[in-house]
Amino acid sequence: MTRIHRLLGRTIVLVTHDIDEALRLAEHLVLDGSR
Known part of the structure; x- marks a missing residue:
């Protein structure tokens, strides 16, 4: 999902x-969002 988001550049x-x-998804997004 992250790869698709970066590829499309859309929400x-x-x-x-x-x-x-x-x-589980919220935890992953919060951790991934710190980049």
Whole structure:
């Protein structure tokens, strides 16, 4: 997903109804966002 975001240069919105998946993704995005 990160590679696609960089390639397109656009904001990506991901919708999930699975709270565990949402928390895993949020944790990854916060850690990845510190670059």
